[in-house]
Amino acid sequence: MNCRRIVHIDMDAFYASVEQRDNPSFRGRPIAVGRGAARGVVAAASYEARQFGVRSAMPSTKAQRLCPKLIFTPPRFHVYRAVSEQIHEIFARYTPLIQPLSLDEAFLDVTDHLGAYGSATLIAESIREDIKQQTNLTASAGVSYNRFLAKLASDYNKPDGLFVIPPHMGPEFVLNLTVDQFHGIGPATAQRMRALGIQTGQDLKNTDFSLLKHHFGKAAQFYHDIAHGVDERPVTPHRERKSLGTEQTYLTDLKQDHDAINALHDLTKKLWLLSLEKNISARTITLKVKYTNFKQITRANTLLKPISSLTILTDTCQSLLQPLLPLQEGVRLLGVTLSNFIPTLAESDQQQSQMLLFPDLKSL
Structure with missing residues (x-):
């Protein structure tokens, strides 16, 4: 072979490290790239901040509770x-x-x-x-x-x-890793594996493939392979991206309307950060909802103009969710995807979009 x-x-801690490089007063101190406000979100955290449990996509208020001396600095995507x-x-x-x-x-x-x-x-x-x-x-x-x-x-x-x-x-390296440490196995999937008694790479390797197939469908082959140290995916340059999305499977089903609304708001903030990072602008937003009984529905909306702010993205997502309320079944998964991309925004437009996400940048 x-x-x-x-x-x-x-x-290493890319956004935060760039800020520490360019601002000597930040060096050696816990910093977060983002907006330190009630509805702000952490885009990136320095290693000093990570020691307190601060992570990207975390609400700023939670980050400040974990690290009272945390310094927020606005992102400079350009x-x-x-x-x-x-x-x-x-x-x-x-x-x-x-x-x-x-x-x-x-x-x-x-x-x-x-x-x-x-x-x-x-x-x-x-x-x-x-x-x-x-x-x-x-x-x-x-x-x-x-x-x-x-x-x-x-x-x-x-x-x-x-x-x-x-x-x-x-093949031996993966055996003693916990399934949480496997790239490609998210927190919710790791929780499901642990419920099946699959705690480590060794457990995953020893699990009958038919059982994996029953519980994880098409992903079973990938899980089976990586437990044996096998991954045939090639390095593929110049892939044309058709969509950009994020989703979350919840360990406890969302049963209250306000829980689903808040969870969706967190997803849209995360997706907006991803779209800025990848310099992507889109017109179509798709909401995915999977219920406790595994019934899945999607709802989409295509806007006349590209999404230019977190507010527009959030409002559109909430409008897609609204007809599904009040919840008749618990929700186990929510997902939001952007598609129907348009040519890259000019730099001035990118900066304006960042201002819309972080409206009080000048005060930081």
Whole structure:
């Protein structure tokens, strides 16, 4: 079997690190990129803030409770994109097979592009050094023979680390991990697995495939494979994105109307941040609702103009939910997706959109 050589590069606390780099007074202090207000949301947190449990997409009020000395700073997406372009120019020196996942992370397939380095590990180290020299930021890297393990590896020595999972180590490496640590297994799925007695990679590996198929459908094959250290997904550059979405399966079903409304509001804030990060503007919003009895419905609305603010996104989502109220069944999952993309907004429009998300930026 031809062994691939995959590198996963992940910038360390990217947005927050850029802010700490550019503002010396932030260095060594807990900061959050976002708006510190009642309906604000954390876009990113520094490692100093993460020690208190502060995480991205967390409501600002909760973040402030966890870390009373937390400093909020407004996001500068135009700066993050400019730094991201620098980083991707560095990637392109080593291989044309680059699959960006976001502004701050990407997979690189260097199998046929080892060049004078002769080693994916040496390439990863060289990329990390280039990034540090040219951006004054740190990146962590994972190297392995497939995407799943390379991404696991990049988390292993964060921040500013490098870890390698060679082929002989891969199948055994996953056995002692908890299912929560598996990329591709979210919190709700991990909870369902634990209810079935699947706590670790070893448990997942030992689970009969028919049982996985019964409980997890099409995803069962992926779960079965990664438990054996197998992931055949290629690094795919230049993928054309058709949609952008986020969803949440709730451990406790939403049974009250106000719970569903609040949960949907949290999802729309998260999706708006994602759309800004990925520089995406869309006209169509789709709401997905899955009930306790697994009945699923979708409702969509296509606007005449692209969505230009969090308020428009939130109001449209709530209008799609409203005809489904009052709830007749508990809700186990909510999802929101953007589609029908339009050409990228001009930089001035992007900045205006950010102001609409963070209206009191000037006061910070």
